[in-house]
Amino acid sequence: MKPIKGSIVALITPFHEDGSVNFEKLKELLDWHIAHSTDGILVLGTTGESSTMTHEEDDAVAQLTIDYVNHCVPVIVGAGSNCTQTAVEKAKRYADMGADALLMISPYYNKANKNGMIQHFVQVADQVSAPIILYNVPGRTGCSISEDVVAQLSKHPNICGIKEASGSISFAARIARYVNDDFAMYSGNDDMITSMLSLGASGVISVLANVVPEQTHEIVASWHRGDVVASKEGQLKYLDLIEALFCEVNPIPVKAAMNLMGMQVGGYRYPLCEMMPEDHAHLKEVMEKYGLCES
Numbered sequence: 001m002k003p004i005k006g007s008i009v010a011l012i013t014p015f016h017e018d019g020s021v022n023f024e025k026l027k028e029l030l031d032w033h034i035a036h037s038t039d040g041i042l043v044l045g046t047t048g049e050s051s052t053m054t055h056e057e058d059d060a061v062a063q064l065t066i067d068y069v070n071h072c073v074p075v076i077v078g079a080g081s082n083c084t085q086t087a088v089e090k091a092k093r094y095a096d097m098g099a100d101a102l103l104m105i106s107p108y109y110n111k112a113n114k115n116g117m118i119q120h121f122v123q124v125a126d127q128v129s130a131p132i133i134l135y136n137v138p139g140r141t142g143c144s145i146s147e148d149v150v151a152q153l154s155k156h157p158n159i160c161g162i163k164e165a166s167g168s169i170s171f172a173a174r175i176a177r178y179v180n181d182d183f184a185m186y187s188g189n190d191d192m193i194t195s196m197l198s199l200g201a202s203g204v205i206s207v208l209a210n211v212v213p214e215q216t217h218e219i220v221a222s223w224h225r226g227d228v229v230a231s232k233e234g235q236l237k238y239l240d241l242i243e244a245l246f247c248e249v250n251p252i253p254v255k256a257a258m259n260l261m262g263m264q265v266g267g268y269r270y271p272l273c274e275m276m277p278e279d280h281a282h283l284k285e286v287m288e289k290y291g292l293c294e295s
Contacts, residue, residue, distance in 0.1 A: 001074075001101060003181075003184035004039060006202075006217055006224075007203060007219070007220050008040035008203060008205045009216075010048070010205050010207050010209075011029065011043050011047065011065075011210065012047055012049070012258065013026070013048045013050070013061060014029065019266075021061060023060070027068055029265070030065065034073060036217075037213060037218075038216075039074075039217060040073050040075070040076060042075075043061055044061060045135075047207055047250055048061070052269040059097075062099065063097050065077075066098045075099055076099065076205075077099040078105070079091040079103065081105075082107040084120045088123055091128045092127065092128055095129045095130035099130050101132070102124075102132050102133065103135050104121060104124055105135040106120070106138075106143055106145050108141035109141075109142065111143040112143070117143075117145065117146075122156065128158070131158055132160065133184075134150070134161070135188070136164050136166055137165040137188060139165075147175055154180075154183040161186060162175065163187075164196070165189055166188075169192065176200050179201075185202065187204040187205070190242045191235075191239060194219065194231045204220060208241070210257075211258065212238065212292070216238075238290075244257075244286040247283065248275055252272055252273075253275060255268065261287075
């Protein structure tokens with residue numbers, strides 16, 4: 001797979017008031033993103049709340065998204081687990097459904113030594129047809145994919161990239177040495193898009209794009225057009241909004257933001273719940289500053 005260049009939205013999963021998945025709203029969101037310049041769709045990631053969804057719900061969301069998007073843009077499906085065999089089984093299902101790529105998180109909680117970490121990803125990559133994107137987010141998993149592991153896995157013919165979300169520009173610079181035509185890097189932090197592009201990233205897997213898809217696309221597109229100043233200015237312009245979208249654990253603020261926009265994406269599943277009143281007031285104030293609240 002050629003690297004996806006641009007803004008890949010880490011899509012939320014919309015819920016009905018009773019907590020069930022709102023599939024009609026999911027279709028609306030997919031239409032909205034395709035119409036507003038989003039370059040790729042990721043479902044069942046952290047932002048998609050897959051950790052509180054059943055396997056059957058995961059499968060239904062993945063299948064609907066792949067079928068409904070119908071190759072308008074690439075679809076990436078989160079297939080990770082801290083159980084390697086479960087990750088293999090999920091990855092096979094989503095590859096068979098037609099996913100363009102699979103996002104594979106490092107094995108959280110039980111963690112692994114270097115060899116175990118390598119084998120966790122290799123076991124999946126060796127057994128599925130869809131290419132694998134590694135997902136490094138130590139703030140969530142309690143473990144980081146080390147530079148040595150990235151160096152080795154970047155050579156695997158079915159591992160095509162990494163979503164780097166450690167928040168460390170120094171670590172990103174170290175693993176950027178392994179970026180090539182067959183191994184891409186994506187920013188996993190919305191406040192580091194332009195910085196990561198300067199190190200050779202192809203784009204961003206973005207929470208921000210749930211709220212301002214065209215503007216997030218443009219931060220990346222302007223960089224690839226050679227307009228570094230426009231990319232930098234777009235990045236800096238939305239820093240306050242990015243900060244507000246992460247004032248509580250993701251995806252609590254972004255779903256609240258979308259509801260403030262009138263998108264009616266529903267609530268959460270425990271342990272996630274509604275924002276603290278003071279945080280919601282701050283988010284609304286910032287959204288109003290950007291002209292994003294429903295009038």
